[in-house]
Structure formats: structure tokens, C-alpha cells
Amino acid sequence: MIALIQRVLEARVTVAGNTVGEIGPGLLALVAVEKNDQSTNASRMLERLMGYRVFSDDEGKMNRSLVDTGGGLLLVSQFTLAADTRKGMRASFTPAAPPDEAEHLFNEVVALVREAAVMRGWCTPTWCCSSAPPFCAPRTPSPSSPSCCSAARSRRPSPPPQGGDFP
DSSP: OEEEEEEEEEEEEEETTEEEEEESSEEEEEEEOBTTOOHHHHHHHHHHHHHOOOEEOTTSOEEEOHHHHTOEEEEEEOGGGGOBOSSSSSOBOTTBOOHHHHHHHHHHHHHHHHHHHHHHTOOOOOEEEESSSOOBOOBOOOSSOTTOOOOSOOOOOOOOOGGGOOO
16 A cells, blocks of 8 residues: 655545535545555554654654644545556556455545544545645555555546646
8 A cells, every 4th residue: 555645735625516525734645555455554554644744843843743733634545656667658557456455445544544533523635735745655565565566446547638738
């Protein structure tokens, strides 16, 4: 399991014009599930996401975690993080977990986050206003191949906007 985290001032997920998740300051985490991931990977990912010290303390040093700040955490399924780009000019997603398995493990991470959110009064988001450059991509080791990277879903990514019309 791999996640790319980004500190955000706010983040929101909108589907068909409806906001389905939203946070204020906190972390946006794009998460990919890999083929050999198990429940222990989901638990470890939550531990890491909540424990990374990426927020500034009173002296301006990055010494505070999500738990310390009480910030929000938005999880977004993003199978492309696990792409194998070692050969050629086309990414391979064959190392990805099958869609049903990936969905199950991603939902397990979401359930763990919600459990933690209830205890701390948090919520979850998706659209992102960045407060810092991307920080790191935590990865939980797979039981069979610790350094292997694979994708969470076997869907094709959407094509990029044409003519430089980026949102």
C-alpha cells in the first residue's frame, strides 16, 4: 500500500456537483492498494498517516503530526501511484490489486480513519488547496515483496485536458 500525502489548507471531494467529503487544514492522502496488501497494511498506513510530523510547531519546525494538530484527513483512492514505469513509455498497472480486493482494503483504511475521526471529532475531504509542496509517499511493505510497487484499480486514467486548459 502506498500513499502520497499533501498538507492542505482545505480539501473537498465533489461528485456530480455535490460535495461528498471536506476538510479544513490537514492532510490529503492519495492511496493505492497493491496486490499483496493485507489488513495489516491498512492498519500500518493509518498509523503512519496520523503520525508523520509534517506540521510546524511554535518554533517553525516540522514536529507536529495530524494527531497533534487535530487536522483533517482526506483519503482518495488513486491506483496510478502504483504504476510500474521502469520500461517503455506506457505505465503498467499489472501489479495492481484486483479491483474488488483493492476496494475492500481501501474501505478498511477509510473505516479505520472514521473510527479515529469519531474519537477526535475529525472529518474527511478530496479537493485540495496546497499549503506546501508534496511531502512524501509513505509505503507499507508487502509481505511477499517489500519494495514492489503495484496499482489499486485496473481502470484507465482519464486523459489530460486538451490545449492547456488545466483547472
